[in-house]
Amino acid sequence: MRAVVVRSFGGPEALEVEDVPVPRTGAGQVRVRVEAAAVNPVDVATRTGALVEFGLVDRREVHGIGWDVAGVVEEVGAGVTGFAPGDRVIGLADRLDVSLGAYAEQIVLDADALAPAPSGATPAQAATLPLNALTADQALDLLNLTEGQTLLVTGAAGGVGGYAVELAVLRGLRVVAVASPADEKLVRGFGAEFFVPRDAELSTAVRELVPGGTDGAVDAAALGTPALTAVRNGGSLTAVLGGAAPFPLRGTRVANVWVRADGERLAELAGLADEGRLTLRVEDTFPLDQAAAAHERFAGGGLRGRLVLIP
Template sequence: MRAATVSRFGGPEAVEITELPVPVAGPGQVRIKVAAAALNPVDAAMRSGVFGGGDGARIGLGWDVAGTIDAVGDGAGWAVGDRVIGLATGHRTPLGTHAEYAVLDADAIAAAPATLNDIHAAALPLNALSALQALEMLALHPGQNLLVTGAAGGVGGHAVELAHHRGLKITALASASDEEFVVSRGADHFLSRGRTPTPADFDGVLDAAMLGRDALAAVRDGGTYIGVWPGQEPQPERGIRIDALDVRADSAQLAVLARLADTGALLPRVAQTHPLDAAATAHARLAEGGLRGRIVLVP
């Protein structure tokens, strides 16, 4: 089967389409015939060596997946033919989801949203799980004030939607051209990028744009700051609790998110699709920036 991999770190040109054996589902696992798989910034980070390695071992790319189960390991609890979404977390693994087949643990998948096609369903898992788990880390209560930076991005956009669903008062920070979108998804207030939030005005901030200290300054004394890239969060001050998300696969949470997508509460956005064989081209387009929505690879 074909899979997008890297055997050396670098730019988009490092991505190779290689022939690999079709993987086998072990106990508690399923094999998914991949219909679509989103391309995320974490894939670019893996490709460029942010997570280390570099010993020449081949690394598979891709975390998000949507497709149909075609093989089931002992005790997995799923059936051949089930349409699912899933998240394959982990770094430096030999096979990711940017492939014709992917093997995932049964607790890393959920039934795909019935109202979404595979391409849009594939854009949901990583970004929506990241937003949900970051909000859980923030532990804010209905009526409290939340600042979301990067509010028009994959994680930030879903954070706005989920925070609205939880009854939080949301200020969204994004480019001026994104105001209509983020307000339509549940933001109560909007700040265009470049404007400074009111200092010490928010109970919490989800810093999806990785603004660091500029975002931290908006948090009240004793509030909470959650970043999205471990190791990049600012130093604590003013009694603010500071943490960073390390997203994990969770089938129960994925199932909740799929149901929310079916109600329209979550809207995964797709900017472009590319065939799997053009994965390097897709990486190059991701590197250019400016997209609203995910690039999705189709085997």
């Protein structure tokens, strides 16, 4: 089968399409024929070698790439009862130190990393859900806010930020969204009660809307200290970008969210997508052998949906 791998770190040209063996299915695992794989910032970090530089993964001869997958079950391993060949599924490949990722024609994942795909979504749309929605959901869990409290979301028009706004509203939180002025209508459509342009002086603008500052923040734009300064004393902040958490000043609680696969929760998120409560956004699709072109497009920015590879 074909797969995209990285042998030498660098720009988009570092993505190589190779013929590799079909992965074997072990006990408790499922082999999926990939119909769509979304492009995410972590994929860029894999390609450039940033994950090795930061000590998150060891250097290896071949690095697999890609986390998000939507596809069809081809084979189930011993002990798997929740899935059968032909099932349409989504899943998250959350291991970094691998030679094969979701940029491939087939992938093997643990059964508990998979969930039924949203029934009303195309494979490309479904592939945008796992990494970003689980990251947003787990970031909110770390804040431990309660209904009626206020939440700041930076990067609210992005993949994680958009889901964070929608999921926060479903939890009964009042959201202050930070994004480009051109995206105000978009993020208010996600349910944000307040809006702050990203070029504003953040703390001042937020505190004018929410005296004393918000109860918590999901810092999807990796602003760091400016985002924390907009949070009240004793509040909490979750940093989405690994290692980007600011110092916990003023008695705040600060954490990084290190996303993990969670098939059970992913199934619930897929249900929310089917109900129209989570917005699945695809900017464009590319054939698998044009992964480099997709990464070039990703580097250009200005995206309001995910780029998706189609094997």
